Amino acid sequence: MSIASRRTHEATPSRQASLTGTRIFLGGQALSVLGDGFALLAVPLLILELTHSALAAALAAAPRTVGYLLVGFVAGAVVDRIDPRRVMFLADCVRLGAFGLITATAAAGTADVRSVLLLAFLASAAGAFFECALSVTVKDCVPPEKLLRTNSFLESASQLSLVLGPAVIGALTALVGLQGALLVNTATFLVSLITLPGLRPARRNASGGDAPALLRGLLRDIRAGLAFIRADRTLATLTALQAAVNFTLGVETLMVFFSRDILGLTVGQTGIAVAAAGVGGIAGVLVAPAANRKCREARLVVLAVYGVACAVLAMTVVTSLWTLCAANFVLAAASTCASVVMRSLRQRITPRELLGRVTGAARVVSLATNPLGAGLAGIAAEWLDGPRPLFAAAGLAMLAAGCVASRSGLRNVESAVPSPELPSKK
Structure with missing residues (x-):
């Protein structure tokens, strides 16, 4: 041998x-x-x-x-x-x-x-x-x-x-x-x-480095991570798109109110509608790998955002339990598909030594915008005497966000490769 x-x-x-x-x-x-x-x-x-x-x-x-x-x-x-x-x-x-x-x-x-x-x-x-x-x-x-x-x-x-x-x-x-x-x-x-x-x-x-060096350089490292996101067009676009989608998805918190007070569904029927979203979430992540074989990650993210937007727009004409279940299913499937593809694309294009900071920043942004959107949606629903106009506005806003992303930072992303300014280690 x-x-x-x-x-x-x-x-x-x-x-x-x-x-x-x-x-x-x-x-x-x-x-x-x-x-x-x-x-x-x-x-x-x-x-x-x-x-x-x-x-x-x-x-x-x-x-x-x-x-x-x-x-x-x-x-x-x-x-x-x-x-x-x-x-x-x-x-x-x-x-x-x-x-x-x-x-x-x-x-x-x-x-x-x-x-x-x-x-x-x-x-x-x-x-x-x-x-x-x-x-x-x-x-x-x-x-x-x-x-x-x-x-x-x-x-x-x-x-x-x-x-x-x-x-x-x-x-x-x-x-x-x-x-x-x-x-x-x-x-x-x-x-x-x-x-x-x-x-x-x-x-x-x-x-x-050692603990003192870690503490001294922590703030500098955080700034470096944020600067990298801003400098990389694809990452900046992904982060902004995720923030916009999570902000507009604040209207999702009105679902129980919409089900009970607008559609007149029972508590049990409302639970079925909520469960439909859970099933849709599972379907979305299972479909994502197969969908990625048909189109590149950036395009799949935009298509998934369009799917979320269409599901939210459909809420404006929902009149029954089963149409609400269908809209919830599509909304959850598209949003989880977009989320998992964004995460994978972010892992692939971010240098390993910056991935923790980029992941943390993206997660903070996604968590921060959703409660703000939910609060504003709740206030607006009181003024408008119902959430249907908010569903329409949120859906149109998401369509616009997806369109802007597809024509700017995600337009020419043919493959996910590390940025040449700071190559990842091998």
């Missing part, structure tokens, strides 16, 4: 072990994502049990958004400086500890609203670090041609968690009590921790 063939033969088990570790990690992440779906109902249920206040239960969702908005930029900069596997490990430890304390205090009868909300905020902030690190890790572990398929797999698990998570927690609460349901929620983050050791070592970033 020649030296070359011997090296190839000896390298195969190593590559196979790396591939196995990646698959175990991705499978673990898909399972642990259920924790997010569980927490959507578990934490509000606990707050409601403690306070018997509908307002307090509604506010229980706030830490999830506020946590990411406060640390999203910093999380991206930190991930770009140190090993993302270490970031994910520490983030999972924090989330496991936070939900573990919530579960323990609830079981002991010592939980109070302030501590539960504080721990939920801490878990959400750790989640921001984890998501940024996950984006970088996926780029490290997955070949460029498989990024969209991998992101679709992870996003399908996320969408499934939104459908199954509340249902599973509701069933567990009925069977074993709220404390048992909280314990299952906590265990999902333990699954994520267990799958991390199998990952191959991450490539080190050039900007790594």
Whole structure:
């Protein structure tokens, strides 16, 4: 056997072990994502049990958004400086500890609203670090041609968690009590921790350093990430388009009001309409890889945005449960397809050493604009005595945003390659 063939033969088990570790990690992440779906109902249920206040239960969702908005930029900069596997490990430890304390205090009868909300905020902030690190890790572990398929797999698990998570927690609460349901929620983050050791070592970033250097350069790194987004026409267009779509999708929060007060549907029928969106979200991420084989990512993003716009416009003529279900299905399918393709395109064109910052910034923008749009939509709906005109305005605005994006920053994106100003490492 020649030296070359011997090296190839000896390298195969190593590559196979790396591939196995990646698959175990991705499978673990898909399972642990259920924790997010569980927490959507578990934490509000606990707050409601403690306070018997509908307002307090509604506010229980706030830490999830506020946590990411406060640390999203910093999380991206930190991930770009140190090993993302270490970031994910520490983030999972924090989330496991936070939900573990919530579960323990609830079981002991010592939980109070302030501590539960504080721990939920801490878990959400750790989640921001984890998501940024996950984006970088996926780029490290997955070949460029498989990024969209991998992101679709992870996003399908996320969408499934939104459908199954509340249902599973509701069933567990009925069977074993709220404390048992909280314990299952906590265990999902333990699954994520267990799958991390199998990952191959991450490539080190050039900007790594000790803790004092990290703190001194953090603000500079955040500015560098934002400057890169502004300088790269495709990234700037993607970020602006995502912000515009999420802002106009604030009208989606009127769906329950529209269903109950305008269409006169029952609570059960409204639940069916909401579930249709969950099924549509799963369909969207499953279709994305096949659709990408027919057209390039940039064009697929624009087409998906057009699909969202058409679904919102259709709300202006919806008159029954089934037409509402159809519109919700298309809206969710198109929006999740656009989201997963944007994420994959962003991973491919962003240099590895900047991906954490770019991911964090994009996520902050998408989270910040949606609540603003939702608030304005709620105020406008009161003035207009109904949401139908808002659906029309939002749909037309999204069509305009997609048209502008397709004719500017996304027009000539033939393939996703790193910017020549700052090439990615090999």
